Amino acid sequence: MVEPPDPQDVQEYARNAKPAFLTCRSYGHAPLPSSVIIVTLEGSRKQYYEQTLRCRNRCGVTWMLLIDMGTGEVLERRINYSGAKGYLAKGIGRIQGTARNVVRLEAIDRNFTEEL
Numbered sequence: 405m406v407e408p409p410d411p412q413d414v415q416e417y418a419r420n421a422k423p424a425f426l427t428c429r430s431y432g433h434a435p436l437p438s439s440v441i442i443v444t445l446e447g448s449r450k451q452y453y454e455q456t457l458r459c460r461n462r463c464g465v466t467w468m469l470l471i472d473m474g475t476g477e478v479l480e481r482r483i484n485y486s487g488a489k490g491y492l493a494k495g496i497g498r499i500q501g502t503a504r505n506v507v508r509l510e511a512i513d514r515n516f517t518e519e520l
């Protein structure tokens with residue numbers, strides 16, 4: 405079982421996080437389809453849809469879905485944080501469960517003093 409992160413570390417992360425990061429960490433991302441291209445995988449002649457989604461909250465996180473053109477089945481799903489520098493709380497551990505409460509309170513506190 406993974407130990408929950410230290411609430412003080414989470415508080416520190418939340419204090420310095422961009423508003424969009426607080427929104428997504430509190431309530432989840434809001435994926436929005438952004439583009440679709442047709443790709444052929446190496447060593448195969450079969451074509452697939454490669455769909456990119458971006459987060460509507462503008463946190464910078466994107467996803468790539470590899471989709472079977474015939475069935476619509478999602479064969480592969482990758483998340484990309486490279487456009488969301490600072491989103492990942494490195495060295496703290498996963499911000500989940502009760503740790504999200506700390507982030508949620510920071511988002512609410514800030515909402516009284518600035519636009520999210």
Ligand SMILES: [Zn+2]
Nearest residue numbers: 428433459463
């Ligand atoms: Zn997001």
